[in-house]
Amino acid sequence: MALAAEAKALGVATLCPESVHDYGRDDLLVVSGMGADAARRAGQTLLTAGAEALVSVGTAGALQPDLQPGDLCIPEQILWQSQNFPTAPVLVESFQRRFPTARAGALLSLPQVLSDPQEKAKYAEQALAVDMESGVLAALAAQQGVPVLALRVVIDTHDTRLPDAVRYGVDAYGRPQPLRFLRYLLRRPQDLPQLLRLGQQMQKAQATLRQLRRAIQMEECACAR
Template sequence: MHGARIGVVAALDAEARVFSLAGALSHDALIEVGEQILLCISGMGPERATAATDRLIAAGVDGLVSWGTAGALRSERKPGDLLLPETVFWAGQCWAVDVAWRGSLAKSLSIPFHAGGVLSVDEPCGSRAAKAAFLMDYPSAQGVDMESGAIAAAAHDADTPFIVIRSVVDPADQSLPAVATTSVDAYGRPQALRLARGLLRHPAELSTLLGLGGQMQKALRTLRTVAPALRYAGKAA
């Protein structure tokens, strides 16, 4: 729709960079991406995602996107796989994404994608056992993240359409090394001292960490492919 604006919530700097942003990124101000997209880098977790979503709603966006990466819950999903969930599960509730908008985006894509649901959790889900347990409880969920549920809840409260676009980093059978979650800040930026300390304690995790970096690059390439197709197709602006 001409004149419509999309509010995009990305937790991590790397997820925001796929929009070809140059220079230092702001975590304190909304970022204009062309004429149609307003981006907010929230940081990880539901509380930060709620705050970012509220800022975008206050700015008058017509639709909201939960944008970024996810862990896989199903064994079929591999690094770089694109998830376009139809539903979001969080805190015992379920929200449906905007059907028309999701459908319009799906038709415009040149790469395969996977439907189903996405589960949001309040803490990082890094272990293979935790992923398996979540899948037992939510058998339609393809992946897991920490922000989509909060975005869905805020969008619902504001009567604002939303969709979820996530790309898989870690497969269901992979447990993340502890250093992967303890050596970055809320925006996914490596913290050198924490990283060095973690690797000194667990030097065997280096190879897994390097492999995880390659998986992240696959996920980001997928998001980079999807970004040009991101258009609003919900209610008239």
Template sequence: MSARPAKLGIITGLAAEARLIAGGIGISVVCAGADSARAEKLAGQMLAEGATALMSFGIAGALDPRLTAGDLILAETVVTPGGQRHPCDRVWLQAVSENLREGGAVAIGGSILGSAKVLLSTNDKAAAFAASACQAVDMESHAVAAVAARSGVPFLALRAIADMAGDALPSFVTKVVTSEGEPDRLKASAALLRRPWDLPAALRLSRRTDRALATLQSLGQETEVLFGGFG
């Protein structure tokens, strides 16, 4: 990336993540609703509307057991479910890494694995870690990275860890996010009434997610630091 993008397109999975971005001239933010196919479509639309760089921003699940909730992942590579590797833009990556370090934030490098579905069990996470050696997993980064690679534009993925490698997730989490990326609280409540034993895991996930969002919140407001002044 030899020059600063004229317009930066940011794709998140959840509306809560999108709301963390301060925005500004030259920065556009969309939410994919935790849907890989929609993330890919939205990324393409952003390029058609003039974006010259793409970023995946939000929370992720840990695959590496050493990671804890709130840890920040600045990916060097994103790996698709089929094993294709998409390197993040090195110049942009280095600039953001230096900016974060100067601001007192610690970002972990490594790889993010893409998945079209939520990894609910600790066994699923362990198997994914063993097969890919990726530090974290999410549902949007690989889709956005693929669009960026096809179009030849810079791409970066910045994610904060929510659920940890040793956390099993309640099964209903796959069904309680709307297409707009908002939580469907009625569906969640109904699911807990049917499966009250999922409550401890649900509360733990809520706490972990809050910690991840807190990590992202300070970054999303510092667009000059995070995006190199693209806005």
């Protein structure tokens, strides 16, 4: 996972960036920070620690109009740099049994945030949702010959515009940096209602992540996350 808010919802009380957390049974967890480079380092750390699978858990932006905040996507394939990486069918089926309303299909990974509805619309025919970390983990898993899975919860809808304060006023783990955040908000005070809505949408996503936490901890497969 990339964000401090995601880590909190998944029960990581103390954020130790890029450190390996014992997540119960045989599972391991690393909070990577945002972006492909951070995710690659996290994946390599997990593999070095003995991971036998890589699972990308966190949030995503919706590309389809029927996806709402809090909806869970369990993709059957991950699209990254013009490649299609299939996820592990056994793991997909296991979590789909626990979350029968989760959406399947494809997850798109990009190196940059899609902040504008028009940008999202360009990719709507390719995938259900978009993130920044799952693709590089899928590529790494393919290189190392281990299974991969993504469990991604929607925060922003297909028509949501992400304010500059969200994109540039936070650190690599999504934590607001007060001075930077305030500077962007002062530039565009009209973004305040959207920021409040995003906060509410994150709460819905966190509620689903807490459900995922229980499912992961109940999962009998020895998978590193």
